[in-house]
Amino acid sequence: MKVDLAEAQKTIQKYRDRRGAVIPLLQEIQSIYGYVPQELIPLIAKGMNVYPVDIYGILTFYAQFYLAPRGRHIIKVCMGTACYIMGGKDLFDHVRGTLGIEVDETTKDGLFTLERVACLGCCGMGPVVVIDDKFIGRCTVKDINEEMERLQSEKAERLAETN
Ligand code: FES
Structure with a gap:
């Protein structure tokens, strides 16, 4: 996908040569594109000297x-020790197999990204999965399937509305 550089260039200009501003600049770039496109790295470096x-x-x-x-x-599966033992690894493998992606990869349709996270600090609720902002404690394969199906149906509805 080709990146529109105009927005990035304006942002780089805003932070140009400001000491200690590299991280805020990168955060702003990421808020524009959803990630930091690698082709922007030389431009950012030049702008920040x-x-x-x-x-x-x-x-x-x-x-x-x-x-x-x-x-x-974003589907985050907790792979901290407690969750791992309580079935987190099986949940992770289930999502991987169902979506056909590896960790930190995104499905071809851009709908799901799979991430692995360390302990989320609520081990007693394990295994824990977080899908976007939805926390699922004592998560099962059925819970994950239901949530993924719900999000897939939402996508189908959005597509139907635009056609
Ligand atoms: S190991 Fe998953 S919440 Fe602690």
């Missing part, structure tokens, strides 16, 4: 940044 490798280092160090487009819905 640093090397591209410095920008790349920040993007890969902080978990908040994404270098590839993400899906409309």
Whole structure:
């Protein structure tokens, strides 16, 4: 997908040469595109007067940044020790197999991204899955299937409305 650079260039201009502004700039770029397109890295580096490798280092160090487009819905499966033992691994494998994607990948239709997260701090509710903002404690395969089907139907309805 071709990235429209105009918006990014305006944003880079806004932060140009401001000390300590690289992370806020990257956050703003990500809020525009949903991720930080790699082709923008040289432009960002030039605007902030640093090397591209410095920008790349920040993007890969902080978990908040994404270098590839993400899906409309994010499925996070907790793979902390407690959840893993209580079935998190099976849930993770189920989603992987059902959607045909690996961790941090997005389905071809752009609907789902699968992520693996460490302990979410509610181990007593394990295994835990979070789909967008919806927390599912003591999650089962049935719960996940129902939620994915609901989101797929919403997509179908949106498409029907636009046609
Ligand atoms: S291990 Fe999953 S919430 Fe703690």
